[in-house]
Amino acid sequence: MPDLAEVRHMLDGLPPEELARLQAQVRAAVPDLWVPNFGPQLAAQNSPADELFYGGAAGGGKSDLLLGLALTQHERSIIYRRQYTDLGALVDRSGQIVGHTNGLNRSPPPIFRLPERIVQFAAMAREEDKQAFKGRPFDLIGFDELPDFTESQYTFVTGWNRTSKVGQRCRVVSAGNPPTTVEGYWIIRRWGPWLDPRHPRPAKPGELRWYAIIDGEDTEVWGPGPVYHPKTGQPVINPATGEPVLARSRTFIRSGVADNPDMIDAGYQNTLAAMPEPYRSAYLEGRFDVSLKDDENQVIPTRWVMEAQQRWTAETPFGLIPMTVIACDPNGGGRDRCILSPRYGGYYQPLVEVKGIRVDDASAVVREVAAVMRDRCPVVMDMGGGYGGLPTNMLKSNGFTVVGFNGSAPSTARTKDAANLAFFNKRAEAIWRLREALDPAQPGGSHVVLPPDDELRADLCAARFELTRSGIKVEPKEGIKERIGRSPDKGDAVVMAWSEGERASAEAVAARNREWGITPRGQETTANRGYAHIKRKHG
Template identity: 20%
Template sequence: MVDCPLPEIFFGGARGGGKTDGVLGKWALKEKRYGAAFNAVMFRKTTVSSEDAIERSREIFGPLGGKFNEAKLRWRMPNGGRVSFAYLDSVKDAQEYQGRNLTDAWVEEAGQYDSPDAIDRLFGVLRSAQGVPVQLILTANPGGPGQHWIRERYKLNPFPRGPKLVTRLLSNGNVHKMAVIPSRITDNKVMLASDPQYIDRLHLVGSAQLVKAWLDGDWTAIEGAFFGEWSEQRHVIEPFRIPDDWLRFRSMDWGSASPFSVGWWAVVGDDHRIPGLQGTLPRGALVRYREWYGASGPNKGLKLTAEEVGAGIKSREGGEKITYGVLDPAAFAEDGGPSIASRLMTKSVVFRPADNKRVASRGAMGGWDIMRQRLKGQDGVPMIYCFSTCEASIRTIPVLQHDQSRPEDLDTNTEDHAADEWRYACMSRPWVPVTAQPKKPDSGYRSTGSKVSRSWR
């Protein structure tokens, strides 16, 4: 990592992989090379969270001759460079650094950020008039609200065995290159030698998903997921030709500044075998065969008009027979003008109000319960599937978390648009497992022609 010249590095994976030492050591070497032109800041959600990193910096920078200013949380390094510790909780915090010149920024525990917005603003302050190659480093372990965007941004599924290069196309047509450096606990030989029971303690932290995430760096393991029943192996299938006689419908969650989500569904007519799936798709199961997720970035909408969205829906259907559509009831409100639903209708895209009940009340099942039942299915066979091309659903639904103040509901501050739309689809076709009916007890009487006799057993 020391000689990596790329403008962005992701360094992370399992806990205990030596990430803090790795970055502090890299900065010590870079400061030696560039002297007073080197200016680096480590960011965390709060400065209190930086205490361990500050203490470790004392052990590394102190013997090198660095001087630490307690009030400013800043090192003046032996060759004149600077290393500081600060907090970054929001885009507003990042804007406070506009006008400053940083050569290096490090965001520790990046998984605590539910979106990369505040982190990406730091690219605006990374510059050097002295020719120092600037760099942003993110370190993180699996888990937390940012797991989904980190996994997608750095292509961490599957978690790489060694360093790799990933790219991102910029709006000006140029390519932004990023280095991914996987970190595993087995890489930290010093810590394992001094604390050989650390791995054993990781097995005590909680659920099997969390253990797998922290020990192996598994970015598909979700601790505390709202839909713990979700499994890419069970619910995600490769596309196949939908039979013409299967009923098709669509569901939609409206959004403009925030993303909208449209899903197209087919109802399995009879048990249906497809390649690559053990067993068959059961009759009555829902198959999501297409989606349109209107987003320009994580939790950011396209700001299209209802008419533009309606035209997009119509063009994607290409004349196929859609039996019905369900849409968030809020889209039918007429606040001084035509509703979103009526504006969609101008493009011959017709919806009816969806059942928007989220959680159970007064004995009635809520939408999340109905969706969860389909995910669970019966006897290990799900009653809902989606094509592998439905990337937004696969990205967002597995990482949704419980609302801390209302555990039976999910956290609505997360990217829940696809999940809401799945809920509307499931509520339009409720399904409950079939329970085996107990056999009626034998009364002991049998009909024998015109007479009824009793047989004793």
């Protein structure tokens, strides 16, 4: 099949009368209001995927794809932008495609009523705005600039992608460029086979992969189903219907300005080429592996976290040095998770995520901690919210060393740099201490080694700070939840394991030495020991 450039070359070579005759034939054969461009846009229209992410580079006709599908392929459609002020261009473009605005109501929320079709436009500026669309069915749900949304907004509203009309297809189509802030990084995880260069089973553009929710996790399976549990081998049952779970297909189709004749003619490629990095690579080339742009008040730079993750290796210092500490962020009940973060010196093992623990089941939390713990290392327990009290008492009664962490407690510490700044509270101190440990410019470089976990990276890079009269203040956890759509539990556990882990480990070692009558001399720090092992093995 010829590509777009070849088709344009052939059309440009036709005499004017033959070109006019061809155009008339196409219009007669295609009565729809909108016809996709040849190439990725046409492939996206014809894709059988239940969930399609379209785009990558700018200028590939992303918004037109959403509007064209809504106006020609679907009965009830809704197209979202994150901010309401961004809907105006979409609404105007819909009128241009139709050729009139009869039936278009611009009053919030804008809605276009056409014979046999309804197209609604909506925004979700705040995280809780997703609740306004609960239970409202649409056979097409579209997202324009998907990285601007949180993952929970996306997964929540797409749960109502359905129809009662026989023969009407249902699908979710999203459009967007590569994320330029860490809050949008979730799309790389969700479409990992296409976008993540580290994925073990990469997929080609347009290739279908199948996914289902198993034990609360988005899990890739081998076909549409019925879906079988990977551990038990039994069919996964939908608790609401009692029927076997069927998987949904997912794909990604890449597009760019070179696939859009209108943008080529307008010289949009030159505009994109003149943009500074990382926007040029993201918008012109559609690269998902470019460095993200940090917020000017971001506590921990993204590059530092990525470098710490690149140092990681699956070979744990287990057996060479004792486990330094294990941090526990107990769940708050419901859908919350219990997160455990074990570390050996500067080396962090992959975080352990436990779901399904009742908020009042302290013994379950203790069992999980004991299962991961090695060398009877100390435990750092998050006491915020009051969920850590019972597990702490139970661990102490069994002879374990437990250090409580209360982020709202006052701090008397100061930054290690020349500014010698104070901290607003213990939480700000803890996050800043990890920032200092990750700084590659410190003497000897950073000794922190973090597991390659995309969610952890987003958590650690999400926090913002401000300078107040009381010192460095990190934004409340609720503010982070609002931006990323979930609680940064993994990041919290890693922060606790670092900030309180050194103190807890030192106290535990001192207590053990006193008990054994040992006077330690010249011991290497626990942080350096973990990283030194990796450097000796891997350079």
